[in-house]
Amino acid sequence: MINYPNGKKYTPTAKKERKTKADISISSANRGMSLEEDINQSSEYYSVNNIALIHKRPTPINVVKVDYSKGAKIVDAYFEKQSTTDYNGVYKGRYIDFEAKNTKSKTSFPLANISKHQIEHLKRVIQHGGIAFFIIEFQIQNEIYLLDASFVIHYYEHGERKSIPYEVFKTEGIKIKQGYNPRLYYIDAVEEKYFK
Amino acid sequence: MINYPNGKKYTPTAKKERKTKADISISSANRGMSLEEDINQSSEYYSVNNIALIHKRPTPINVVKVDYSKGAKIVDAYFEKQSTTDYNGVYKGRYIDFEAKNTKSKTSFPLANISKHQIEHLKRVIQHGGIAFFIIEFQIQNEIYLLDASFVIHYYEHGERKSIPYEVFKTEGIKIKQGYNPRLYYIDAVEEKYFK
Numbered sequence: 490m491i492n493y494p495n496g497k498k499y500t501p502t503a504k505k506e507r508k509t510k511a512d513i514s515i516s517s518a519n520r521g522m523s524l525e526e527d528i529n530q531s532s533e534y535y536s537v538n539n540i541a542l543i544h545k546r547p548t549p550i551n552v553v554k555v556d557y558s559k560g561a562k563i564v565d566a567y568f569e570k571q572s573t574t575d576y577n578g579v580y581k582g583r584y585i586d587f588e589a590k591n592t593k594s595k596t597s598f599p600l601a602n603i604s605k606h607q608i609e610h611l612k613r614v615i616q617h618g619g620i621a622f623f624i625i626e627f628q629i630q631n632e633i634y635l636l637d638a639s640f641v642i643h644y645y646e647h648g649e650r651k652s653i654p655y656e657v658f659k660t661e662g663i664k665i666k667q668g669y670n671p672r673l674y675y676i677d678a679v680e681e682k683y684f685k
Numbered sequence: 686m687i688n689y690p691n692g693k694k695y696t697p698t699a700k701k702e703r704k705t706k707a708d709i710s711i712s713s714a715n716r717g718m719s720l721e722e723d724i725n726q727s728s729e730y731y732s733v734n735n736i737a738l739i740h741k742r743p744t745p746i747n748v749v750k751v752d753y754s755k756g757a758k759i760v761d762a763y764f765e766k767q768s769t770t771d772y773n774g775v776y777k778g779r780y781i782d783f784e785a786k787n788t789k790s791k792t793s794f795p796l797a798n799i800s801k802h803q804i805e806h807l808k809r810v811i812q813h814g815g816i817a818f819f820i821i822e823f824q825i826q827n828e829i830y831l832l833d834a835s836f837v838i839h840y841y842e843h844g845e846r847k848s849i850p851y852e853v854f855k856t857e858g859i860k861i862k863q864g865y866n867p868r869l870y871y872i873d874a875v876e877e878k879y880f881k
Binding site: 536539541542544546547548549550552560561562563564565566567568573577578579580581582583584585586610613614616617618619 | 732735737738740742743744745746748756757758759760761762763764769773774775776777778779780781782806809810812813814815
């Protein structure tokens with residue numbers, strides 16, 4: 490069975506389940522929501538409140554055949570790999586670009602799910618003066634960090650183990666406060682890291 | 686027959702034909718390329734040459750059903766309306782956001798193809814200090830202009846005829862130089878309008 494490029498099976502409802510038995514027993518704040526949903530809800534909050542304008546890029550799909558007799562129904566198409574990151578937008582005039590990932594590992598964030606294209610894209614963002622980072626969720630700890638893309642690029646290109654130790658997030662990352670609305674105060678972390 | 690949200694039939698190959706008999710007889714520089722292809726080619730040039738990083742947002746598609754027995758083939762899906770613009774990215778650290786349209790009218794650019802959502806999106810971009818504009822091609826004249834989004838917003842909300850006179854482009858827009866590589870020197874126009 491061939492899956493979605495990121496290795497996960499695509500769920501058409503976009504409500505990806507991340508609850509596991511481990512999560513339920515460990516995380517008291519478990520809301521049964523995916524990191525993606527949390528970011529989208531938070532971005533909506535930031536947009537409505539005129540704080541920042543961040544959008545998730547649509548998943549690129551290669552459309553092969555459309556049936557116009559059925560109201561422009563797409564009947565043959567395939568997912569394509571995102572060559573950029575999933576999110577971008579603007580905050581205080583600056584260009585913002587980031588990717589979000591989670592891990593069940595307690596000790597490190599594996600870089601296997603990051604593509605070479607994404608790394609090249611993020612290098613270019615930095616080169617053009619944009620703000621580039623990752624939002625990484627350590628599910629077991631129930632901690633979410635903003636880590637500047639430069640660290641991810643460094644470990645991707647020079648790391649031996651192709652993973653970033655959890656300690657790097659503790660020392661170099663900004664811990665993102667979690668709440669109800671927004672669920673993730675990720676712009677607070679952007680403000681702290683890049684505007685102070 | 687229901688068509689693609691923008692009123693045009695979707696061509697799966699992404700090579701949209703814009704050549705008409707009128708074009709062929711009028712435009713000596715006709716290259717049989719669509720404005721979208723020209724922008725994509727130019728963005729690629731700007732990216733490779735480290736001048737700017739601009740991407741076209743993928744068309745949002747609502748995936749209803751995926752057949753995993755056939756290699757993750759999408760068998761039921763529908764096009765969704767783009768709630769933002771088609772292009773965004775970064776130039777000199779600033780956030781760039783724009784929409785591209787063409788018209789066969791000689792005298793004005795009709796706003797019928799611009800959605801309320803896109804206008805709201807562009808207002809927010811400006812509010813957050815981003816650079817927002819339209820790239821409009823007058824096909825008969827074979828002229829392409831950058832026009833700041835504020836003009837489009839103004840005519841959209843206050844114009845009686847729901848169109849922007851060609852003269853406004855001549856006086857308030859920046860004419861985009863056309864060439865071979867890049868096909869459209871649209872970043873030159875951005876530089877002239879926003880960085881001088």
